[in-house]
Amino acid sequence: MSAPTPTRREVIQGGFTLGAALVIPSAPWAKLQETPAFKEEVRGGTLPKIEDRVPEEPAVAELEAIGRPGGDLRILMAGPKDTRMMVVYGYARLVAYTPSLELAPDILKSIDVEGNRVFTLRLRKGHKWSDGYPFTSEDFRYWFEDIAHNRHLAPSGLPITMMPEGEGPLFEALDETTIRYTWKRPNPQFLPNIAGPDPLFIYRPFHYLKQFHEKYADKSNLEALVQRANQRNWAALHNRLDSMYRNDNPDLPSLEPWILKTKPPSDRFIFERNPYYYRIDKEGQQLPYINRVVMSIADSKIIPAKTGAGESDLQGRYLRFDNYTFLKAGEERNHYKVWLWRTGPGSQLALYPNLNVNDEVWQGLVRDLRFRRALSLAVNRHEINEVIYFGLAIGGQNTLLPQSPLYGPQYRSAWASFDVAQANRLLDLIGLTERDGSGTRLLPDGRPMEIIVENSGESTEQTDVLELIRDSWRRIGIKVFAKPLQLTLFRRRVFSGETLMSIDKGIENGLATAGMSPWEFAPTTQQQLEWPKWGQYYETKGAAGEAPSLPPAVRLKELYEGWLAGSSLEDHTQVWNDILQIWADEVFSIGTVAGVLQPIVVNANLRNVPEQGIYNWDPGAYFGIYKPDGFWFEVPETAKSASASSATPR
Amino acid sequence: MLSYLVHRVLIMIPTLIAISMVIFTIINLPQGNYYTTYIAELQQSGEAVDLAKIQFLEDEYGLNRPLWQQYIYWAFGLLRGNMGYSFAYNLPVNKVVGDRLFFTFLVSFTTIIFTYVVAFPIGVYSATHQYSWTDHTLTLLGFLGLATPSFLLALVLLYLANVYFGISIGGLMDPQYIDKPWSVSKALSVLAHLWIPVIVIGTAGTAAMIRRLRANLLDELQKQYVVTARAKGVPPLKLLFKYPLRMALNPFISDIGSLLPHVISGAAIVSVVMSLPTTGPMLLDALRSQDMYLAGSFLMFMAFLTVIGVFVSDLALALLDPRVRLQAGRSQ
Numbered sequence: 001m002s003a004p005t006p007t008r009r010e011v012i013q014g015g016f017t018l019g020a021a022l023v024i025p026s027a028p029w030a031k032l033q034e035t036p037a038f039k040e041e042v043r044g045g046t047l048p049k050i051e052d053r054v055p056e057e058p059a060v061a062e063l064e065a066i067g068r069p070g071g072d073l074r075i076l077m078a079g080p081k082d083t084r085m086m087v088v089y090g091y092a093r094l095v096a097y098t099p100s101l102e103l104a105p106d107i108l109k110s111i112d113v114e115g116n117r118v119f120t121l122r123l124r125k126g127h128k129w130s131d132g133y134p135f136t137s138e139d140f141r142y143w144f145e146d147i148a149h150n151r152h153l154a155p156s157g158l159p160i161t162m163m164p165e166g167e168g169p170l171f172e173a174l175d176e177t178t179i180r181y182t183w184k185r186p187n188p189q190f191l192p193n194i195a196g197p198d199p200l201f202i203y204r205p206f207h208y209l210k211q212f213h214e215k216y217a218d219k220s221n222l223e224a225l226v227q228r229a230n231q232r233n234w235a236a237l238h239n240r241l242d243s244m245y246r247n248d249n250p251d252l253p254s255l256e257p258w259i260l261k262t263k264p265p266s267d268r269f270i271f272e273r274n275p276y277y278y279r280i281d282k283e284g285q286q287l288p289y290i291n292r293v294v295m296s297i298a299d300s301k302i303i304p305a306k307t308g309a310g311e312s313d314l315q316g317r318y319l320r321f322d323n324y325t326f327l328k329a330g331e332e333r334n335h336y337k338v339w340l341w342r343t344g345p346g347s348q349l350a351l352y353p354n355l356n357v358n359d360e361v362w363q364g365l366v367r368d369l370r371f372r373r374a375l376s377l378a379v380n381r382h383e384i385n386e387v388i389y390f391g392l393a394i395g396g397q398n399t400l401l402p403q404s405p406l407y408g409p410q411y412r413s414a415w416a417s418f419d420v421a422q423a424n425r426l427l428d429l430i431g432l433t434e435r436d437g438s439g440t441r442l443l444p445d446g447r448p449m450e451i452i453v454e455n456s457g458e459s460t461e462q463t464d465v466l467e468l469i470r471d472s473w474r475r476i477g478i479k480v481f482a483k484p485l486q487l488t489l490f491r492r493r494v495f496s497g498e499t500l501m502s503i504d505k506g507i508e509n510g511l512a513t514a515g516m517s518p519w520e521f522a523p524t525t526q527q528q529l530e531w532p533k534w535g536q537y538y539e540t541k542g543a544a545g546e547a548p549s550l551p552p553a554v555r556l557k558e559l560y561e562g563w564l565a566g567s568s569l570e571d572h573t574q575v576w577n578d579i580l581q582i583w584a585d586e587v588f589s590i591g592t593v594a595g596v597l598q599p600i601v602v603n604a605n606l607r608n609v610p611e612q613g614i615y616n617w618d619p620g621a622y623f624g625i626y627k628p629d630g631f632w633f634e635v636p637e638t639a640k641s642a643s644a645s646s647a648t649p650r
Numbered sequence: 651m652l653s654y655l656v657h658r659v660l661i662m663i664p665t666l667i668a669i670s671m672v673i674f675t676i677i678n679l680p681q682g683n684y685y686t687t688y689i690a691e692l693q694q695s696g697e698a699v700d701l702a703k704i705q706f707l708e709d710e711y712g713l714n715r716p717l718w719q720q721y722i723y724w725a726f727g728l729l730r731g732n733m734g735y736s737f738a739y740n741l742p743v744n745k746v747v748g749d750r751l752f753f754t755f756l757v758s759f760t761t762i763i764f765t766y767v768v769a770f771p772i773g774v775y776s777a778t779h780q781y782s783w784t785d786h787t788l789t790l791l792g793f794l795g796l797a798t799p800s801f802l803l804a805l806v807l808l809y810l811a812n813v814y815f816g817i818s819i820g821g822l823m824d825p826q827y828i829d830k831p832w833s834v835s836k837a838l839s840v841l842a843h844l845w846i847p848v849i850v851i852g853t854a855g856t857a858a859m860i861r862r863l864r865a866n867l868l869d870e871l872q873k874q875y876v877v878t879a880r881a882k883g884v885p886p887l888k889l890l891f892k893y894p895l896r897m898a899l900n901p902f903i904s905d906i907g908s909l910l911p912h913v914i915s916g917a918a919i920v921s922v923v924m925s926l927p928t929t930g931p932m933l934l935d936a937l938r939s940q941d942m943y944l945a946g947s948f949l950m951f952m953a954f955l956t957v958i959g960v961f962v963s964d965l966a967l968a969l970l971d972p973r974v975r976l977q978a979g980r981s982q
Contacts, residue, residue: 080739265746296828298821299923309819311825488687
């Protein structure tokens with residue numbers, strides 16, 4: 001970025017415009033109106049008036065329709081750990097993605113970025129935690145100095161994403177509402193991480209957590225607390241209570257729209273509206289509109305059935321595309337609508353030839369470009385789409401989706417047409433011309449070419465797709481066997497090189513913009529099924545694994561490092577284009593179909609939920625980027641609100 | 651008799667120790683521990699994992715120590731009534747189990763009563779009217795119950811109950827009553843939900859019981875004492891209940907041993923399908939996620955109940971049937 005003096009309106013992240021879309025600090029809003037649910041408490045004096053609860057400069061939400069407050073939103077989840085989903089759905093972030101996938105300040109009033117190195121964060125004056133304590137730069141300092149740099153709480157120091165090239169930032173709290181992080185090198189990952197569905201929380205409620213911190217708490221008091229909680233030491237207690245993401249501590253103050261009120265364990269969790277929430281609508285009503293979120297825990301297998309019986313007002317998680325017809329059948333009777341949103345992975349399922357497989361003959365083959373291309377050409381994507389996804393998905397490589405600004409059709413179509421003849425020609429060229437009696441090609445050492453595709457056995461979908469691939473690969477003389485394994489075992493075998501090929505989800509973020517990290521396309525972590533050992537090598541800085549030995553993989557790694565060092569939109573776009581081109585040419589993973597539809601069940605009275613959306617983890621946070629705090633019930637069901645008001649104290 | 655009792659009690663101790671070792675070993679047989687499984691799951695769904703925090707927790711709970719040390723830590727905890735810590739729930743195990751035990755008892759006892767009420771009359775009737783068409787029909791029904799996969803029956807009944815009676819799917823009560831204090835409407839809601847699992851779990855057991863009772867009773871009915879009694883003019887019903895039926899009951903008494911743990915664990919699969927707040931699904935989850943203290947302590951509890959149950963059934967059998975008593979005494 002060449003401009004030496006950035007202004008508040010400066011383009012951050014090289015590409016994301018600030019403010020304009022979501023937050024206009026001077027946007028007009030009508031006089032603040034008291035929330036009906038709080039009127040009683042305000043009159044009784046147990047809760048301050050709305051003017052004293054909302055920040056002086058609140059965030060004003062741009063909503064499709066101004067709503068009316070009230071009602072309970074029922075959702076279904078599969079386990080007690082899913083309380084974290086409310087942090088995902090709530091999506092109150094310092095900086096957040098808008099539905100058009102731009103970064104904009106959310107909790108922050110504004111943010112200034114200089115060359116992806118210096119980040120100046122400005123909080124909203126008068127912003128308060130859900131218990132009424134001010135949210136200030138002190139909360140950032142506490143996390144940075146007393147948590148991230150405390151050897152008991154964080155033995156390995158700052159999170160890796162805050163340490164480009166192993167160096168942490170300089171932290172400055174300029175005043176109550178201004179915080180600055182200064183890195184020596186660019187750290188383009190900082191903001192995307194903060195805006196993630198499981199965000200990098202760089203602040204903590206100091207006023208609450210300090211009573212559990214060695215540095216601030218009275219020693220004997222703290223010891224008593226540790227004893228009572230049956231923990232081993234103060235650090236364990238602090239770690240347990242400090243669950244911003246896990247969201248299992250009802251006492252922990254929060255900035256989210258709804259805060260946990262039920263102490264785990266339970267089969268039904270209540271989340272109540274945050275009286276100090278920072279967003280309002282244009283008429284001066286405080287968000288969220290919905291009073292309570294009621295999360296019922298049920299087994300994941302029964303959730304589609306329960307949803308179909310109208311027991312959820314907003315459900316996407318644990319529904320699968322093959323539940324669609326069943327859900328649709330109950331639409332009328334149970335007063336909900338079923339919408340289909342696109343999913344975000346680059347490929348619903350992709351095959352990963354393991355370039356680090358131990359078997360040397362096979363390793364030579366899978367590292368041969370022609371072999372990978374032949375395998376890809378022999379996958380009948382049209383058939384998979386028609387048979388399993390009713391023809392509603394998009395065939396092609398495991399790469400970005402058309403919704404991404406970096407998308408190019410050539411990346412998706414490269415080596416993805418169904419062409420058995422060319423595939424056979426390529427295999428012949430490699431020299432795999434010998435065949436056994438049944439027509440299976442033979443490896444150079446005489447073994448038949450039998451590929452065992454391992455998977456984590458999560459769903460029958462994987463085996464169904466493999467069944468189809470098996471038929472078409474037989475036509476190029478390759479036999480395929482599917483082998484489901486327990487998840488941990490599956491990954492262990494891939495990591496150690498025992499697995500020749502695996503099938504799993506494609507790249508997670510098919511919607512990437514230039515400002516998002518291309519880590520999934522380069523050997524950066526052991527989790528990558530196509531080159532676990534090369535990824536591990538990068539991850540451990542060479543302590544374990546193997547250095548990448550295939551030139552294109554090395555190039556991808558260099559490009560990734562180039563992205564990390566880049567500070568402008570042009571740099572990042574250039575890197576992305578190069579990466580995508582290499583990725584398309586090299587066919588490191590074999591994509592099937594993408595953009596599979598996700599059924600979303602929405603109560604017929606629930607408003608402001610977009611009919612067409614993207615159901616994605618990151619970016620997206622599932623419903624998060626559509627800001628559920630603005631969802632509202634048009635006709636608050638009398639029965640429901642009656643039961644809510646007569647509810648016994650929790 | 652007394653030495654028999656003492657012997658039976660003493661032998662329970664090594665049995666339990668052996669069971670605890672087996673349980674602990676088997677739970678730890680899969681590679682990794684709760685946290686590695688947890689990390690794998692998170693990474694699978696694309697969520698980032700704070701490895702430092704995981705490391706912290708692993709050290710905290712000694713998961714990196716040798717297995718035998720972990721075992722001793724756990725076993726001595728158990729002796730002192732400390733069931734250990736559940737990683738998944740972040741709570742001591744005894745707090746996790748909580749009122750799940752009550753609901754498991756409720757479902758299981760109702761099921762057992764349902765089974766008895768249905769199976770006994772049918773069993774007796776089929777035996778006394780062997781090969782009549784009613785016998786055939788009832789037997790067929792019983793077999794149908796046995797052969798229908800219970801999870802399928804569960805789903806069908808859940809769906810029908812929802813469509814026709816408006817009963818919420820799964821669980822043991824309407825969602826708004828969960829975690830609420832007991833009230834009449836809550837109890838009614840529980841009753842409205844209870845019948846499905848009871849029928850589903852019960853049908854499978856009913857068939858087996860009918861067949862067993864029928865077979866036992868048939869054996870007895872052909873014995874000479876029955877013929878004699880009948881020849882002497884004992885009224886048929888009195889005869890039936892006083893002699894052969896009592897003899898046919900022996901197998902049921904010896905069943906008590908397996909009944910007790912069954913009452914606690916419930917029918918895991920059906921409970922999972924119907925999402926009942928019982929202990930079965932919790933145990934299954936704990937095993938799958940390698941939440942080893944929760945799974946281990948719970949299995950240990952069940953093993954303990956089995957041992958007690960077997961003991962009780964042996965006692966009852968000895969009291970009921972002099973043959974058992976005498977033989978037992980002789981073999982000691």
